[in-house]
Amino acid sequence: MSKTHPFEGLLVVDFTHVLAGPAASYYLGLLGAEVIKVESQSKGDAIRHRGGTDQEAASQGMSTSYLTQGGGKKSIALDLETDDGMATFRQLLERADVLVENHIPETMRRLELDEDSIAQRHPHLIHCAMTGYGRGGPQENTAAYDVNIQASCGLMEATGTQESGPIRTGAPVLDYATGMAAGFAISAALYERTSSGKGSFIDVSMLETGLSLMSSTVTDFLKTGNAPQRRGNLANSRSPGAGSFPCKEGVMSLGVNEESHFESLSRALGRRDWLTDPRFAERAQRKAHAGDLVTELEAELAKKTAEEWEPILQSAGVPCARLRSLPEALASEQVQQRGFVQELPDGVRVPTLPFRLGGAKSYPPASSAPTQGEHSEAIKQWLEQSKP
Numbered sequence: 001m002s003k004t005h006p007f008e009g010l011l012v013v014d015f016t017h018v019l020a021g022p023a024a025s026y027y028l029g030l031l032g033a034e035v036i037k038v039e040s041q042s043k044g045d046a047i048r049h050r051g052g053t054d055q056e057a058a059s060q061g062m063s064t065s066y067l068t069q070g071g072g073k074k075s076i077a078l079d080l081e082t083d084d085g086m087a088t089f090r091q092l093l094e095r096a097d098v099l100v101e102n103h104i105p106e107t108m109r110r111l112e113l114d115e116d117s118i119a120q121r122h123p124h125l126i127h128c129a130m131t132g133y134g135r136g137g138p139q140e141n142t143a144a145y146d147v148n149i150q151a152s153c154g155l156m157e158a159t160g161t162q163e164s165g166p167i168r169t170g171a172p173v174l175d176y177a178t179g180m181a182a183g184f185a186i187s188a189a190l191y192e193r194t195s196s197g198k199g200s201f202i203d204v205s206m207l208e209t210g211l212s213l214m215s216s217t218v219t220d221f222l223k224t225g226n227a228p229q230r231r232g233n234l235a236n237s238r239s240p241g242a243g244s245f246p247c248k249e250g251v252m253s254l255g256v257n258e259e260s261h262f263e264s265l266s267r268a269l270g271r272r273d274w275l276t277d278p279r280f281a282e283r284a285q286r287k288a289h290a291g292d293l294v295t296e297l298e299a300e301l302a303k304k305t306a307e308e309w310e311p312i313l314q315s316a317g318v319p320c321a322r323l324r325s326l327p328e329a330l331a332s333e334q335v336q337q338r339g340f341v342q343e344l345p346d347g348v349r350v351p352t353l354p355f356r357l358g359g360a361k362s363y364p365p366a367s368s369a370p371t372q373g374e375h376s377e378a379i380k381q382w383l384e385q386s387k388p
Contacts, residue, residue: 006031012099
């Protein structure tokens, strides 16, 4: 087994669409698994034709949303409503280690691909089902996208300010968090299979993924009964030195939560007097005089730009970062050196994995994102040649 690509030798059948499901199989592929994407013969994965700002690419079935998690996969186009199409799909499942799908349960039952049917026919298979609300409950068959789950889990209601009203996050965080949750669960199931020799069914809920992202807020509400309030850019810690603050130019995000952080901030800003000022010397006083502290803090930060303050404060041990745009973040030396963005053989650059295993320097996809059904004939020939 490879230390850097531990899923080498595993076959994953990717019967997913849009973002969360394809992301889960993409992560498995980056770690060495062979991923075969099963698409419809009509238009394929719907996300091929929408998402992103490159409308020309979308019109050709290669939208940037599709390209983001399409690399390294092979594509076969099947009509599962026909006997031939279903027979080919079952052949794939017979040889696969993992099935990843994100269709509502009633669709899978109609196709006789529900968890019970698959477990009977393919007891070796790890079947990962990703849905908006999970199995069971009144919303089991309710369709959902990222924005719907942001609304239903409470995340949107907790985001923004009292004046702005609820705001969704600026990226489909629920889709990608659900994809990572699925990858975590699949890894656990594969580990369990090494001792049991049997597959298992994994039930991934986007709603519960959203609630998991809010875990500390959930616990606080359950203990105190205090529902979260929209607080804009103020930190959850509610420390007066934690939040976003304007500078001469730009904005600094400060995470001054501990006494050591406040001491480091005071020294870095040349305001050692704060450490003996009765209004600020202790945490309780700082909270009682939060308005005064913020006023003085903003006055100090206004003396330099955020770009100038960042290295000064970070080198002093202050948890902080300047507000960056996405282009600035991607161009940063840190992101560049880590190799988070990799180039596909066709020149398209995409995000990869946020972690490294066994000393791996990066995780480039093995191939460019396939066109719809690009590998159909090759896969069918392989299935015929590899019949047991």
